[in-house]
Amino acid sequence: MQKEGTDTRHFILETSLQLFLQRGYKDVSYRDIIKKTGLSKGAIYHYFKSKEHLLTSVFEFLLETTGQPDIEDPENEITDYESFRRVFLETKKAQFRNFKMLLKTKSLKFNKILFFLEAIIENESLKKNVWKLMKHEIRFLEKCFSALKKNKTLPRGKDPALLAENLFWMLQGTEMLMFFVQKSDLEKDFMRMYNKTLEDFFKII
Amino acid sequence: MQKEGTDTRHFILETSLQLFLQRGYKDVSYRDIIKKTGLSKGAIYHYFKSKEHLLTSVFEFLLETTGQPDIEDPENEITDYESFRRVFLETKKAQFRNFKMLLKTKSLKFNKILFFLEAIIENESLKKNVWKLMKHEIRFLEKCFSALKKNKTLPRGKDPALLAENLFWMLQGTEMLMFFVQKSDLEKDFMRMYNKTLEDFFKII
Amino acid sequence: MQKEGTDTRHFILETSLQLFLQRGYKDVSYRDIIKKTGLSKGAIYHYFKSKEHLLTSVFEFLLETTGQPDIEDPENEITDYESFRRVFLETKKAQFRNFKMLLKTKSLKFNKILFFLEAIIENESLKKNVWKLMKHEIRFLEKCFSALKKNKTLPRGKDPALLAENLFWMLQGTEMLMFFVQKSDLEKDFMRMYNKTLEDFFKII
Amino acid sequence: MQKEGTDTRHFILETSLQLFLQRGYKDVSYRDIIKKTGLSKGAIYHYFKSKEHLLTSVFEFLLETTGQPDIEDPENEITDYESFRRVFLETKKAQFRNFKMLLKTKSLKFNKILFFLEAIIENESLKKNVWKLMKHEIRFLEKCFSALKKNKTLPRGKDPALLAENLFWMLQGTEMLMFFVQKSDLEKDFMRMYNKTLEDFFKII
DNA sequence: AATGAATGAGCGTTCATTCAT
DNA sequence: AATGAATGAACGCTCATTCAT
Numbered sequence: 051m052q053k054e055g056t057d058t059r060h061f062i063l064e065t066s067l068q069l070f071l072q073r074g075y076k077d078v079s080y081r082d083i084i085k086k087t088g089l090s091k092g093a094i095y096h097y098f099k100s101k102e103h104l105l106t107s108v109f110e111f112l113l114e115t116t117g118q119p120d121i122e123d124p125e126n127e128i129t130d131y132e133s134f135r136r137v138f139l140e141t142k143k144a145q146f147r148n149f150k151m152l153l154k155t156k157s158l159k160f161n162k163i164l165f166f167l168e169a170i171i172e173n174e175s176l177k178k179n180v181w182k183l184m185k186h187e188i189r190f191l192e193k194c195f196s197a198l199k200k201n202k203t204l205p206r207g208k209d210p211a212l213l214a215e216n217l218f219w220m221l222q223g224t225e226m227l228m229f230f231v232q233k234s235d236l237e238k239d240f241m242r243m244y245n246k247t248l249e250d251f252f253k254i255i
Numbered sequence: 256m257q258k259e260g261t262d263t264r265h266f267i268l269e270t271s272l273q274l275f276l277q278r279g280y281k282d283v284s285y286r287d288i289i290k291k292t293g294l295s296k297g298a299i300y301h302y303f304k305s306k307e308h309l310l311t312s313v314f315e316f317l318l319e320t321t322g323q324p325d326i327e328d329p330e331n332e333i334t335d336y337e338s339f340r341r342v343f344l345e346t347k348k349a350q351f352r353n354f355k356m357l358l359k360t361k362s363l364k365f366n367k368i369l370f371f372l373e374a375i376i377e378n379e380s381l382k383k384n385v386w387k388l389m390k391h392e393i394r395f396l397e398k399c400f401s402a403l404k405k406n407k408t409l410p411r412g413k414d415p416a417l418l419a420e421n422l423f424w425m426l427q428g429t430e431m432l433m434f435f436v437q438k439s440d441l442e443k444d445f446m447r448m449y450n451k452t453l454e455d456f457f458k459i460i
Numbered sequence: 461m462q463k464e465g466t467d468t469r470h471f472i473l474e475t476s477l478q479l480f481l482q483r484g485y486k487d488v489s490y491r492d493i494i495k496k497t498g499l500s501k502g503a504i505y506h507y508f509k510s511k512e513h514l515l516t517s518v519f520e521f522l523l524e525t526t527g528q529p530d531i532e533d534p535e536n537e538i539t540d541y542e543s544f545r546r547v548f549l550e551t552k553k554a555q556f557r558n559f560k561m562l563l564k565t566k567s568l569k570f571n572k573i574l575f576f577l578e579a580i581i582e583n584e585s586l587k588k589n590v591w592k593l594m595k596h597e598i599r600f601l602e603k604c605f606s607a608l609k610k611n612k613t614l615p616r617g618k619d620p621a622l623l624a625e626n627l628f629w630m631l632q633g634t635e636m637l638m639f640f641v642q643k644s645d646l647e648k649d650f651m652r653m654y655n656k657t658l659e660d661f662f663k664i665i
Numbered sequence: 666m667q668k669e670g671t672d673t674r675h676f677i678l679e680t681s682l683q684l685f686l687q688r689g690y691k692d693v694s695y696r697d698i699i700k701k702t703g704l705s706k707g708a709i710y711h712y713f714k715s716k717e718h719l720l721t722s723v724f725e726f727l728l729e730t731t732g733q734p735d736i737e738d739p740e741n742e743i744t745d746y747e748s749f750r751r752v753f754l755e756t757k758k759a760q761f762r763n764f765k766m767l768l769k770t771k772s773l774k775f776n777k778i779l780f781f782l783e784a785i786i787e788n789e790s791l792k793k794n795v796w797k798l799m800k801h802e803i804r805f806l807e808k809c810f811s812a813l814k815k816n817k818t819l820p821r822g823k824d825p826a827l828l829a830e831n832l833f834w835m836l837q838g839t840e841m842l843m844f845f846v847q848k849s850d851l852e853k854d855f856m857r858m859y860n861k862t863l864e865d866f867f868k869i870i
Numbered sequence: 871a872a873t874g875a876a877t878g879a880g881c882g883t884t885c886a887t888t889c890a891t
Numbered sequence: 892a893a894t895g896a897a898t899g900a901a902c903g904c905t906c907a908t909t910c911a912t
Contacts, residue, residue, distance in 0.1 A: 058875075074376060076281040079902065090877045091904080097875095101903065164372040170435070171279060171369065181435050212455050216425050223424030230375070230386050250417050254460050263892080284885065295894045296887085302892095306886065468896075484786060486691040489881065500898045501883085507896095511882065574782040580845070581689060581779065591845050622865050626835050633834030640785070640796050660827050665869050673871080694906065705873045706908085712871095716907065 059097045062087060063111045066104055068153045074161060075105060075168040102173055109169065109179045115152060116145075116183070124190070128197035135248045138194065142244055146237050161229065188218045208255060217251055264302045267292055268316040271309055273358045279366060280310060280373040307378055314374065314384045320357060321350075321388070329395070333402035340453050343399065347449055351442050366434065393423045413460060422456050469507045472497060473521045476514055478563045484571060485515060485578040512583055519579065519589045525562060526555075526593070534600070538607035541662045545655065548604065552654055556647050571639065598628045618665060627661050674712045677702055678726040681719055683768045689776060690720060690783040717788055724784065724794045730767060731760075731798070739805070743812035750863050753809065757859055761852050776844065803833045823870060832866050 065087045069078040080091055080101070087094070098104040124137050166180045195210035204210070224247045228240060270292045274283040285296060285306070292299070303309040329342050371385045400415035409415070429452045433445065475497045479488040490501055490511070497504070508514040534547050576590045605620035614620070634657045638650060680702045684693040695706060695716070702709070713719040739752050781795045810825035819825070839862045843855060 056875085074373070076373075077376070080904085081901080092878070092906090093876050095904070099904095161372065161376065163368070164376065167366065167369040167372065168279070168281075171282070171366070177435050184435075208459055212459050215428070216421070216456065216459055219424045219428030220421050222431075223420070223427060226427075230382050230389075251421065254413055254417050254421055261892090285887090286884085297889090297894050298892075300887075304887095466896085484783070486783075487786070490883090491880080502885090502899070503897050505883070509883095571782065571786065573778070574786060577776065577779040577782065578689070578691075581692070581776070587845050594845075618869055622869050625838070626831070626866065626869055629834045629838030630831050633830070633837060640792050640799075661831065664823055664827050664831055671871090695908090696905080707873050707910090708871075710908075714908095 056097070058089070058093065060111075062089070062094055062097055062104075063108055064152070064154070067108050067112060068155065070105075070108060070165050070169075071153065071162060074164040075172060105169055106173060106176065109176055113179055113182060116148065124194050125197040125200070128194055129201045130198070130203045131252050134194055134198060135245065135252075138191075138248060139241060139244060141190070143237070143241065146240070163226070163229075184218070188214050191215075191217050205255065213255060217248075220247055220251055261302070263294070263298065265316075267294065267299055267302055267309075268313055269357070269359075272313050272317060273360070275310075275313060275370050275374075276358065276367060279369045280377060310374055311378060311381065314381055318384055318387060321353065329399050330402040330405065333399055334406045335403070335408045336457050339399055339403060340450065343396075343453060344446060344449060346395070348442075348446065351445070368431070368434075389423070393419050396420075396422050410460065418460060422453075425452055425456055466507070468499070468503065470521075472499070472504055472507055472514075473518055474562070474564070477518050477522060478565070480515070480518060480575050480579075481563065481572060484574040485582060515579055516583060516586065519586055523589055523592065526558065534604050535607040535610070538604055539611045540608070540613045544604055544608060544662075545658050548601075548658060549651060549654060551600070553647070553651065556650070573636070573639075594628070598624050601625075601627050615665065623665060627658075630657055630661055671712070673704070673708065675726075677704065677709055677712055677719075678723055679767070679769075682723050682727060683770070685720075685723060685780050685784075686768065686777060689779045690787060720784055721788060721791065724791055728794055728797060731763065739809050740812040740815065743809055744816045745813070745818045746867050749809055749813060750860065753806075753863060754856060754859060756805070758852070758856065761855070778841070778844075799833070803829050806830075806832050820870065828870060832863075835862055835866055 062083070066078070066083055069082055069086060073082075080094065083089075083094060084091060094104070098107055124141075127137050128134050169176045170180060192210050192214035195204065195208075195213045198204040199208075199210055204213075221244065224243050225240075228243060267288070271283070271288055274287055274291060278287075285299065288294075288299060289296060299309070303312055329346075332342050333339050374381045375385060396419035397415050400409060400413075400418045403409040404413075404415055409418075426449065429448050430445075433448060472493070476488070476493055479492055479496060490504065493499075493504060494501060504514070508517055534551075537547050538544050579586045580590060602620050602624035605614065605618075605623045608614040609618075609620055614623075631654065634653050635650075638653060677698070681693070681698055684697055684701060688697075695709065698704075698709060699706060709719070713722055739756075742752050743749050781791075784791045785795060807825050807829035810819065810823075810828045813819040814823075814825055819828075836859065839858050840855075843858060
């Protein structure tokens with residue numbers, strides 16, 4: 051079982067991640083992975099001793115790849131709601147771009163939450179990984195609100211941490227909505243929705 | 256294929272719903288349903304021509320059962336945040352109680368979201384059903400905020416609809432958090448979390 | 461999982477027994493059983509929940525079928541070595557005939573001991589079944605020697621039980637020899653060997 | 666393909682023999698051999714072109730190692746049943762000791778007969794090797810009985826060859842019994858059983 | 871001499887589904 | 892209305908083997 055960063059191993063991880071994100075864990079079979087990688091069953095088992103091992107490895111890979119501080123410290127740029135929104139949307143855009151590169155696809159069609167939930171059902175220990183990914187986003191939002199506070203744009207008495215968490219779930223809801231109600235997966239539609247969510251959020255706080 | 260409300264048909268729906276909620280759609284096989292119902296394969300196929308048909312029927316059943324206005328008009332009772340919280344928690348408690356009766360189990364161990372997502376992946380047309388269930392909850396929250404507004408407790412300029420939606424996702428997030436981070440499924444833990452979420456929310460608006 | 465004596469269940473048991481005896485447990489795959497029975501994979505799994513369950517069921521079947529007293533009380537017929545040999549060879553012949561009928565084959569080509577050993581390796585609890593089958597044969601031999609003793613043909617002081625056990629292993633050795641050294645599986649060759657073994661045995665006691 | 670007595674080659678043979686004896690041929694995979702030797706797949710294929718080739722080589726190695734006259738001529742020491750038993754048990758003890766050294770294990774847990782039978786099923790030509798190993802033991806017993814005969818301890822008219830063969834199978838049966846019925850693999854238990862078998866045998870001849 | 875990446879046939883098993891009764 | 896026998900595609904996984912290095 052190869053552990054280090056062989057090209058093939060990396061390639062399998064990448065391909066599996068794509069499939070898992072698009073269709074969920076349960077709906078991806080070795081057959082699918084084989085078809086998409088062009089490798090043989092044995093080759094995949096050479097690197098990952100079981101489907102569950104592949105799953106946890108994919109998660110590690112996801113953490114490494116997307117958990118990195120793709121978030122520049124936003125404090126300098128954010129002074130008011132307007133700049134908040136601009137910075138946030140830029141970050142989101144960059145995230146999309148990274149994801150598209152990672153998934154090697156132009157489409158955004160994927161179902162992150164399904165994948166996460168199935169993964170957790172399969173292997174409880176992945177909870178902390180998923181939670182780490184989420185916390186990463188919340189922390190970024192918190193920094194943004196802190197910047198606002200520093201610039202006295204935030205109404206008095208509002209806690210950046212609470213605001214961040216709240217906004218995070220609101221955004222999460224937005225994504226779910228996109229998934230549930232609409233069919234579009236275009237980046238610009240997402241951006242529009244994010245924008246609307248931010249505006250709404252600023253209205254209510 | 257029997258359509259009407261035979262006892263058996265209803266019994267299959269109820270049992271399947273329990274299993275689906277607990278383990279997700281993909282992880283429930285006919286074998287499981289047979290074991291839990293004590294019926295035979297043929298009996299289930301007699302009422303539902305395929306697993307997908309069973310799934311959609313279960314969703315209809317879920318809509319009928321839990322979509323009903325278990326929500327009394329809250330306007331009369333809600334005058335301030337305190338009463339809002341009291342009413343909301345009572346409603347939630349009632350919901351839990353209904354669910355426990357429906358699932359015939361004391362435990363709350365179920366994974367609603369996983370089931371919903373899997374169902375949608377399996378059958379796109381279920382999106383609207385899920386969305387209907389969600390909207391139902393959002394509308395209740397909206398009514399609550401409207402009551403506040405009527406009683407002038409709400410800060411000026413806050414739109415009840417926006418607040419409702421925002422709070423809904425915040426609560427959704429709370430549930431996800433319970434699932435992700437903690438292990439407890441006790442009703443009182445949920446209540447405590449809901450309570451905290453409400454308090455936090457009132458702080459930031 | 462059907463427990464009772466369905467025809468199909470019986471047919472699977474019979475066919476599997478044939479295959480197991482001929483080639484050993486490990487070398488018989490579901491594919492082989494399917495090919496030989498003409499049934500589908502699912503049909504076999506309908507009756508036996510795993511290959512190991514099939515194995516233990518085959519053993520029960522073997523015990524029921526061949527463990528029965530195909531041994532008439534030999535006391536009346538046995539008075540001297542000559543009659544001993546005659547009775548024994550007749551019994552053996554009958555046994556062969558039963559086996560041929562059971563296996564529905566004219567050939568005797570099978571490898572009982574390999575099957576027994578593999579079975580035990582696979583499932584320790586089968587030890588007692590194998591041992592029961594062996595003891596059954598030893599007890600028959602003991603009865604034969606007792607008859608001799610009653611007729612004062614046995615040299616004084618020889619214990620029928622010891623003689624029986626000894627002769628049993630000698631015969632077992634003969635069978636192994638047939639398997640190891642010669643290629644023939646003809647009934648008459650076995651009979652000739654058994655005959656020789658008995659003669660030799662009578663010479664040394 | 667290296668043929669000569671490289672250390673590595675020898676090491677592979679030894680390790681494979683250990684595994685084959687303990688678990689049978691079919692239940693030992695390359696994976697197991699690799700784990701136990703610490704070598705790579707390629708290394709084993711370098712010396713043995715297939716698993717069957719490894720098997721036949723292991724048999725040759727077994728013949729060379731254990732087929733050697735670890736049996737000193739017993740004629741001088743054996744004069745009566747008592748000395749027969751003493752010499753035999755000593756020889757057996759030495760054999761155990763050799764085996765333990767060969768297998769590099771204190772345990773006697775192995776299943777010689779299963780291995781032999783599987784080997785023969787796999788490769789018919791190994792019959793003669795197995796038979797050679799057996800004949801070697803029978804010949805030793807024959808020498809013992811001959812010594813008795815020379816010393817007039819043997820009842821008249823008993824053929825040493827017949828006695829040897831008979832005793833051999835009786836002992837074989839004893840070993841099988843140990844395997845089937847009891848769980849112990851301790852040397853002293855084997856010794857006690859061998860002793861009893863000899864005593865019984867002397868009673869009936 | 872030795873490694874380990876890669877292959878693909880085959881394994882035991884589970885699954886949703888059909889259908890005669 | 893209900894049973895359960897039977898199907899066969901697909902699943903995750905193991906295996907002996909090949910081969911470039």
